[in-house]
Amino acid sequence: MKITNYKDVLPIVMDNEKIKNVTGRIMIGKENNAKNFCMRLFEMGPSGYTPKHVHDWEHEVFVHSGCGEVFIKDTFYPLEEGSAVFIPPNIEHQFRNTSEKPFIFVCLIPSGAPEL
Amino acid sequence: MKITNYKDVLPIVMDNEKIKNVTGRIMIGKENNAKNFCMRLFEMGPSGYTPKHVHDWEHEVFVHSGCGEVFIKDTFYPLEEGSAVFIPPNIEHQFRNTSEKPFIFVCLIPSGAPEL
Numbered sequence: 158m159k160i161t162n163y164k165d166v167l168p169i170v171m172d173n174e175k176i177k178n179v180t181g182r183i184m185i186g187k188e189n190n191a192k193n194f195c196m197r198l199f200e201m202g203p204s205g206y207t208p209k210h211v212h213d214w215e216h217e218v219f220v221h222s223g224c225g226e227v228f229i230k231d232t233f234y235p236l237e238e239g240s241a242v243f244i245p246p247n248i249e250h251q252f253r254n255t256s257e258k259p260f261i262f263v264c265l266i267p268s269g270a271p272e273l
Numbered sequence: 274m275k276i277t278n279y280k281d282v283l284p285i286v287m288d289n290e291k292i293k294n295v296t297g298r299i300m301i302g303k304e305n306n307a308k309n310f311c312m313r314l315f316e317m318g319p320s321g322y323t324p325k326h327v328h329d330w331e332h333e334v335f336v337h338s339g340c341g342e343v344f345i346k347d348t349f350y351p352l353e354e355g356s357a358v359f360i361p362p363n364i365e366h367q368f369r370n371t372s373e374k375p376f377i378f379v380c381l382i383p384s385g386a387p388e389l
Contacts, residue, residue, distance in 0.1 A: 158345050158359055158360055159357070159359040160350050160356065160358050161356070162353070162356050162357070185357060189359050191331065193331065193383040194381065196333050196357060198335075217307065217310065219300070219312065219314075219337070219379050229274050229276075236276070237278070239278045240277070241275070241300040241312060241314075242276050243274055243275040243276075243305050245306065263357075263379070265310065265333070267309040267310065
């Protein structure tokens with residue numbers, strides 16, 4: 158078992174030419190013997206974004222706070238607190254913050270995919 | 274793909290002698306062709322609780338708002354906004370609200386388990 162709070166998990170900072178002003182935390186994963194899927198939490202600062210990218214595993218996302226947009230295939234869709242997003246495998250996608258407040262969401266992936 | 278907000282998903286009300294003042298929503302599941310795991314959202318009103326129960330699949334939980342407690346094996350642990358919980362298979366557990374505000378969390382399960 159594991160009980161934690163994301164505020165107590167050391168964030169991994171991601172900020173380079175591809176990904177901007179993003180931190181990632183592995184909340185539940187293989188270290189906890191979670192055999193089927195992995196929970197990560199992402200926090201984007203103002204103007205933060207992930208790269209447009211594609212891979213052969215899905216995402217299940219729940220927006221905890223803030224607001225942003227998700228690009229899927231060819232369109233940006235607005236997201237806010239309480240939004241959920243399913244991105245099937247092999248579809249190009251991107252997340253970005255659209256406000257000055259942190260945009261915070263959990264993003265779950267199946268086991269076997271890179272945890273972060 | 275699917276984009277929704279839990280506020281737009283019709284809640285299934287659960288309130289009987291075993292489960293008290295709880296609603297459940299399937300956010301992402303087999304209807305969306307999610308092959309590996311399923312996201313549900315639970316909202317507990319004041320004094321709400323799930324039964325103490327056990328099953329052979331795990332839970333990955335993220336607390337969106339409110340506060341409550343999770344019973345695991347033989348102990349209650351406090352939960353608040355931003356908490357994450359991993360409950361391995363075959364361990365007795367229960368959730369309950371400990372405040373007058375709604376206690377809202379997502380709870381993910383592997384495919385094959387009952388979605389709600």
